[in-house]
Amino acid sequence: SASYFQDEIPSSSALNSNLYPNWWLSAIGAEDLAFDGTGVRVAVIDTGIYEHPDLNLTANRNFVTGESLSDYEDLVGHGTHVAGIIGGNGSGSGGLYKGVAPGISLINAKAGDNSGLEEGDIISAIEWSVNTANADIISMSFGDNYPIASDLMTLALASVTENGVITVSSAGNSGPEYFSGGSPASGIDVISVGATDSNNNLASFSSWGPSLSYLSYVDVVAPGVNIIAPEAPESSISDRIRFLGGNFDFSGDADYIPLSGTSMS
Template sequence: MDRTVREIHADFAHRAGYIGSGVGVAVMDTGIIKHKDFDHRILVFRDFCEQKQYPYDDNGHGTHVSGIIGGNGSASRGRYRGIAPGCNLIVLKALDRYGNGNTKEVLEATEWMIENKERYNIRILNISVGMLPSAKKEEKERLIAAMERAWNHGIVVVAAAGNNGPDAGSVTIPGILKTIITVGSSDDEGLPAKQHGLMPGYSGRGPTDQCIVKPEILAPGTNIISCSAGGKLYEMKSGTSMATPVVTGAIAVLLSAHPRLRPAEVKLILHDSAVPTALKGKKKAWGKLDVARMLLKSRPFS
């Protein structure tokens, strides 16, 4: 995370005092443990899989994602600090120990989030649930409708592009949805990807069936060190599931600076501040995330 924070210039925001304080981030994933880096900021844990009352993570994915978003790095003396170390976490366990989920649990988690949006100041949803285009039409439509409903209720939905690249049209659902923000990995090529069992160029790519450019934004997603739910404090993971919380954390930072921004305004700022990449046309996206540029481009909205 130390490398990632510097690479996207989140350290600029941190020095300016913008760390996501007070912003509620819903993380729909495999759960979370009470890691030292989350201190008292796990406001809610809701288990839609086993209905357990206490925070747990029987896979580790959700804890790692949450650390990227909002870990404060206290167990590493700040080295593995997340992008928005002051944000609050609302953790919705909708994925099981294998990282799989079903539409029913995702929909239940989404409805609970919308109903409790004001209570916990939920401004962002980070979702790594992904269906392939080959999924049943009804299931796809229900998931897409749920994410669109969340967006229309003022929640910025940030979804992973999936790890099925490099072929065109490989973005997973709900990442194909025009409204929401879809994230790809900016560093998905070469040996590091292979070391994690991923194909070089793994990041899902558009266009969608509606000829929409996806993903919109790219962020580091390979060899990301963050909080572990296992026997050690931190571990390394790779994938667009890691790039997505980088963007989610950046949006939490932005909303701590400008709390009144609406989802569409957040998306416009992301567009205007993205750094063009020199990827020889292999990836169609706005560009790469830059937090310092985000804050500078947000001034007309303040």
């Protein structure tokens, strides 16, 4: 089966101060919205999610083939960071590093690890997220290098979209060349998201369209450079960032790290 990979880039330019501004929230007007996502259920299909104090986890399951269903810890650190950007409440940082929709409920659908995600596991996670965990939105911050999704992935995403579920995927970090996107973001039913920097320019790494079938790609862009969000302790990304000295530690278990990538958008 096809393999998908989650890409992120450690950020070094965010390491100057513990008060690095959370510019990405004001850049999209997140704090001006009257709605904080309360009542919305977002499934994060990723590498698992750490039980960080910022995160309102309401359902958890592991879909990695050969692993226990209840082994949904995040050993990579990618899923935790993504979940915090989407819906962290910022409680561990005094509100400084909250997510864009802090009122949502998060669904942890672990479908991968350091070796990536397998298509069959992703599809199982999609189906469970909708049919059992009642997700309204599915976040997929991973991709492959094939601009046309497989029939199985296309069918799975079309099925949930027809039932009113919104599917969102990172565009990929293979830019700035044209035709540099991949599946599932290139799917016709999926909202593909590219990355911008603090100057509101497209990030140099952000993948471009169109897809090989000449569908529009990317659909939207959002901040994806030096984004500070919850850390999964002792994960592979955490170990790398701490080696660089880039972590932001608060009291208790609330620690944060900066990453860049369309996954962060």
